[in-house]
Amino acid sequence: MADELNLEGPVGFGQRIGSTLRVPGRGTRRAVVILLVFALAGATGSAVALSAPSLVAGLGLGDGKGAAAALPAPVRVLGPLPADAPLPTAAGLTATLGPLAGAAAVGTLAAVVLDPANGATLWQQSPDKALVPGSVAKLVTAAAALLTLDSTSRLYTRVVAGPAPDSVVLVGGGDPTLTALPAGRDSVYPQPSRLDDLVTAVRTALPGQKIRKVFIDTSRYTGPVLAEGWLPADVPGGYVAPIVPLMLDGGRADATLQDGPRVNRPAFAAGQAFAVKLGADPSAVSEAVAAPNARVLGSVASAPVADLVEHMLRTSDNVLAEALAREVAIDRGGEASFTGAAGQVAAALAQAGFDPAGATLVDGSGLSTADRVPPKLVGALLSAAAAPAQGPRDTQFLRPLLTGLPVAGGDGTLDDRFEDPRSTDGRGVVRAKTGTLTAVSSLAGVVTDADGRLLVFALISNGESPASVRPQLDAIAAALSRCGCR
Structure with a gap:
């Protein structure tokens, strides 16, 4: 944001x-090396690369003569600061x-x-x-x-068996980068965890089982979902979403917009998207706390904490x-x-x-x-x-x-x-x-x-x-x- x-x-x-x-x-x-002039370095690198004879020949833009000629010695552009x-x-x-x-x-x-x-x-x-x-x-x-x-640990979203054979519980683990976008489509987050992988895990763990009911478990967090000093208008304004441990794309209505409007009930939106992908009734999504010994059907992870x-x-x-x-x-x-x-x-x-x-x-x-x-x-x-x-x-x-x-x-x-x-x-x-x-x-x-x-x-x-x-x-x-x- x-x-x-x-x-x-x-x-x-x-x-x-x-x-x-x-x-x-x-x-x-x-x-200490601090790489600060990315744009300049990138532009310089591109100019050198496109003038290399071997690349010109490889692209079919020349006759290839001189491709084996020695390239000029590289000139250091960025280096360590003087001690x-x-x-x-x-x-x-x-x-x-x-x-x-x-x-x-x-x-x-x-x-x-x-x-x-x-x-x-x-x-x-x-x-x-x-x-x-x-x-x-x-x-x-x-x-x-x-x-x-x-710094290498990750935040996990799990799906576990529900109270009935045709039900599952989507358990929020605090990862706001979870996305409903399919593989190959980028959200605003790096290496997002994907709802589709959880769907695949459920179908693998419960072959042939029709899932009719999806529960959502948001028990990882407690207390108010908006902090003191926040304005209700901050949510539709795109500044923040209600803080719950289960959401898609940071609660964004559009997964590709960094500053786009957020939804008011991000956990339910995630549960409904999961239900649709499983073929369950999205209108029947409700809250529940997963049983401590519930069978884990699948899990997905965020990027590492450092990222x-x-x-x-x-x-x-x-x-x-x-x-x-x-x-x-x-x-x-x-x-x-x-x-x-x-x-x-x-x-x-x-x-x-x-x-x-x-x-x-x-x-x-x-x-x-x-x-x-x-x-x-x-x-x-x-x-x-x-x-x-x-x-x-x-x-x-x-x-x-x-x-x-x-x-x-x-x-x-x-x-x-x-x-x-x-x-x-x-x-x-x-x-x-x-x-x-x-x-x-x-x-x-x-x-x-x-x-x-x-x-x-x-x-x-x-x-x-x-x-x-x-x-x-x-x-x-x-x-x-x-x-x-x-």
Whole structure:
């Protein structure tokens, strides 16, 4: 889901990770490769490929003479950042960022700039001030998910035998990527699980059995389906769906539209689609809790958690964020509700050594206007994700926070940003998570400065229209990219 503009006693990290979990330390800076200029690199590669004699001959576009001639040596376009790049100074950053951060158009701004190599704060403005973050809150949820869940684990939807021989129960396992589209047709999600595979599994497990009744089991989640601070209009508006553990395509009415309207009863819509595919009566779908010992007839799985996190950040998908927050709560033994998920997300971060003081979360997506997050926390999470590894066996659990960030002027929720003359230098260089609500604008991510130093920044603004604030935030990030600030 794209950014939302509403105009109105400690528990373990998870048995699968166990004692191997460690937030990266502050050792010697290692060169970090950040691939930022995808469009430029792609265009360059295409030009070289189409001029290769062997390819021209292979396509029948030439006589093939010279096909065996040696190609020119490749020229490195992207490479590691220099390990000894100079560090910006506080005075240099203040001189560059101060006028931009202090402009009236930026509203109430809280911000930090960090050096992930050592975790040092290089520049700050009200870093502890907790403001409404918008979708930048997804970075908090994503970090908790990566620290709690095995990044290779998946979310499963099962179908089990029902109370009668001609009935089945579709059991929601928290995977919002399940789709009714057939194989070969893409939904908005990567590697979606497919309802057709469950239909095949049922027919294989119950050969010749006519299925007349489909039940749906949504007992995995508890509590309200809409969070405090959400508007009922957010559902038809395409921002979010009622949060239940069983739905198709994130509750979208059209599986191919990222920002399309959502349905009001996503679990029933999934059950009815399943019934139609099985030849059962869709109007007879009803809720039930599967028997604990019910025979499993089939199951399908989502993409791995790490892939879900990346997609959630890149597209700012609210439903996927809420699903991941619930999985954090379940894995840590908490209640799978909005309240339980918010509490367990904060607890997971605290257990990992981050300080969630000042943060108030009521959902996992940042759609709620009741959320409050200080930029200091967001900066710390991104800094840990970008920190250099200490050795070849170092496990970088938070790295998908970076690989999932949209690229300025390139993809995700930044594909149409950084077009103002003050910020065009940031295109292809800035990677950041966006956040937009009424009178809320935020931007947090990484940028490489003119000296090749990787920097982390977190900017949260409240009180002014995003139409005026977002260009200011883009300009701040772009200023970091073009200065050594010494």
